[in-house]
Amino acid sequence: MMRHVVQFSGGIGSWVAAQRVAAEHGTDRLTLLFADTLVEDDDLYRFNRDATAQLGVDLTVVCDGRTPFEVFADVRFLGNARIAPCSYWLKQKPCRDWLTAHADPRTTIVYVGIDSSERHRIPGIQRGWAPWRVRFPMAEPPFLTQEQMLQAARALGVRPPRLYEQGYRHNNCGGSCVRAGQRQWLHHLRTHPDRFLRAEHEENRLRAELGDVAILKRRRHGVTRPLPLAELRRRAQAA
Template identity: 30%
Template structure:
């Protein structure tokens, strides 16, 4: 008889600290002989996902501590298991595909337990009351919180194919909101938390541009100032008005800037490596931006036991603000094969931070992934916040209005109000012909500084190298200036560069 079956108490581990604690509590209450530990992963990428690997390691260490084997379940035929799932109380609540697949695999396993072992399974999940998240006893983005709601799980297992399955949520039922689960796991059990369970620190990669400024504001509103940082790596070539803008944004948001300095200028990096940065390779960006960022992030992990989540201000191109933007939005995913160049850049950044740190670091792009496509960050900053944009965005407009500069007027007529990005005061070595033609037309003094820097390097190392290339050969800024003077700057002003800006544009 089904009612006479002996119960088997199964702790369902999702990969986080609350399910680990519930597993320990279940075994303590019912004994090892009457308990089992099952790990269901809900990571979309499966076994190759670094997050899956980290949480699997954690779950294995928890199982070893408890003294029971960790059961992994897999059933490739679960799609044939049909469940008319719905939650009438929460009409907008749904199970994600990966979660539903894992729960169906769990159901298939439970039916085998009933059929072959004549045992009645009772499930225990690590879902926790919201108060535990609010009082910071658990990470705001814990795996269990992302799994599925309590009511969803209850509804799902009430509709199990042959007979409903009893489901318990000990932390919710006991409502011991002051229980410090992370402290117990780390200090009493001696088990290091996986990165998904570490306290998150949300970091706006603050470049001095409008996109990163708005994303910083959005991030602080979402997670609170106490959980956020404004991060700026200074190359010492920054335009002074960028620094003014950043200070004003920092004051408006109410969050101080964390500024990191290597101490060298890009030129000094070129001399150290005996290599002049150019539109193909920029050691200045690698050393002054990327390397300093990685060092800082690893120090956060090692010294403060925090898990960084990076926020970038990359946005889709202006064409996404047309009337059909709601349709295009569906295609604006962070994919390497996206038709949008900015989205491809975001995909490259995400890939970089997944592979180069000691452990992968999550990166997010709200202007592409979350916020509405027609968001006017520049307009909001200027007219709602009352903060003037960095002059690099409007350099052509100012030159045209204040000095009546003919070339500047033509740039503005073509919709080019300034530089495409605001890093390194216009002296970015990853810039192409249009970038340097614009620099020469608007800020000839800065162009001259860069030209002299290039000539100094060539003379010092006796190398025929240059920032730009033409017909596969070196093409110096001096040669380019002479050609512009002879042929006219306009020839180069209105043809977009096909070069990719360096990571300074994003960090």
């Protein structure tokens, strides 16, 4: 009998993916696998509790034990939109270790909640999870917008994570995702200035050790340079 393992991130896409897997295969052999980065928004954990209760499936939690900035310090590399070591150490590796210990690739399918707009990522994800088979329920019809996914949760009595209501596109790392661009970090400064300042402090600590590096980049006159969060904040406040 097949085991079905959903990479359950706390985002709305992985929630809808879990709903589709449960509708197709039931919940007896369904695992919701969540990798905790230890910097998530408090409401993500509330959402996970409500969502798993609605499905009637316990949440399986894995955790490296470090935060993203602790990983950056350990590997001596500050994550950015292009390369984010935190994704590997805090999400991919703990989940893969769990799969190695508990899930036979011959009788297990892994599900990832990316949607049809991210089809270009599918080959890389499939290679990364080999030898486990990977499916992408949200990249298959019927295709849903994010708002339709949020409405689907509300219709089942599950309140969506508050970061979506606050204008974020993703519910990860409490909004302090190093893969985000300047627009989200400016929004983060307005919405959660305490978290922005915490990230700024951690970035400054790494800059003192690693040199002129930054999460963000700026491009002027054809030249790309690091854009520290402190400078982004000063520019925003001056404006």
